[in-house]
Amino acid sequence: MTHLKRFASCLLAILLVVTLIPSGVLATAEAAETTQTLTPTPIANTEDGVAVSKTAVQTAIDEWQVTLNISGGGSTTVKPQFDITLVTDYSDSMV
Numbered sequence: 061m062t063h064l065k066r067f068a069s070c071l072l073a074i075l076l077v078v079t080l081i082p083s084g085v086l087a088t089a090e091a092a093e094t095t096q097t098l099t100p101t102p103i104a105n106t107e108d109g110v111a112v113s114k115t116a117v118q119t120a121i122d123e124w125q126v127t128l129n130i131s132g133g134g135s136t137t138v139k140p141q142f143d144i145t146l147v148t149d150y151s152d153s154m155v
Contacts (some may be wrong), residue, residue: 108132 102113110132117125 096118098116104111
């Protein structure tokens, strides 16, 4: 019985040490050298002439460089509308 307990404790200790190793250490060099590029189809809005395109390039195993391009046909100026309310309190409740 003591041999079984000793074997089980050694096995659990080895498994504990193995699970502490980061998964990046076990990655191969080929996986680190290959990069992926994701380029979905661009989106164009014909009403206002705005076109959106994006590109994602993998720079490392867990890092991506994302580029977002937005272009438009022109510019418009929108005046903000303000509503101003003036409240006057003549009572003595705020003194």
